[in-house]
Amino acid sequence: MKKIGLIGGMSWESTELYYRKINEAVKHHLGGHHSAKLILESVDFHGVMEMQHAGDWQGTANVLIECAQNIERAGADFLLICTNTMHKVAPEVIAAVDIPLLHLADATAERIIADGHNKVGFLGTKFSMEDDFYVGRLKDQYGLDVITPNKADRELIHRVIYDELCLGKVEENSRVEFLRIIDGLAEQGAQCIIEGCTEIVLLVNQSHTDIKLYDTTDIHADVAVNLALAD
Incomplete structure (x- = not known):
């Protein structure tokens, strides 16, 4: 099983859904006590939200790049950004790591x-x-x-x-x-x-x-x- 990397917290309410849905699906496929191998890097959404509405997308990109690099160092095989909106900076994230991004x-x-x-x-x-x-x-x-x-x-x-x-x-x-x-x-x-x-x-x-x-x-x-x- 490959290790999934998640950039979450934007918001944590939907990141919770990601965690549950991924683990439920792994259990469905493999049965028993199986669960997903994953790494979650969760941000403080308040600062990201303020940068979004101020138009500081480079600032938000810097936050997600740091998350992605931490996830890569932790051994994830690929990466998800657990929010549609932040795919605005997906190109910057992709360029900053060697593991692939699964684009939403x-x-x-x-x-x-x-x-x-x-x-x-x-x-x-x-x-x-x-x-x-x-x-x-x-x-x-x-x-x-x-x-x-x-x-x-x-x-x-x-x-x-x-x-x-x-x-x-x-x-x-x-x-x-x-x-x-x-x-x-x-x-x-x-x-x-x-x-x-x-x-x-x-x-x-x-x-x-x-x-x-x-x-x-x-x-x-x-x-x-x-x-x-x-x-």
Whole structure:
């Protein structure tokens, strides 16, 4: 079994999901008392969040680079960044270590294409929805037609992620709003929805809608386990 490296803490609520999903999947595949071999480097999210909103992405890159190098020194065979938004600095992280990074957008896109979809709705932080590092990758490298919500709804989603979900708050009125937005994207032709922030699944999951949802946390964890257990 290969050793998985996780950069987490952004937020710890979703990192907890990664840890549980990865270990549950290893146990499912191997049975018995098996669990994953992994290394978790968890950051203090407060400082990272402040740098994000100040536009100091080089500062956030420096934090993740240090984490990645610590993980590499600890013997991990490959690396995951356990947050969609921080894939904005994935190129800097990749350049700083010799172990491979399992890119979250790639894992998600490959799953969507395998399921036969080509037009998708995307929910995430404003950074992920409005910058090109994630949606652009889905379009340019995988040929997906990606729809994002309007500006007001992007602001709402961003606020709920940072002011509620990252603080462990799950509010019913926010769920209603997210489902409204998801319905709107489907009306625009989206065949499925990417939950492109690792906390969104805390609020909305497949039990809440008939529209196909792609939980990026679940996909990333699943692909990581498959890689860890591959010969």
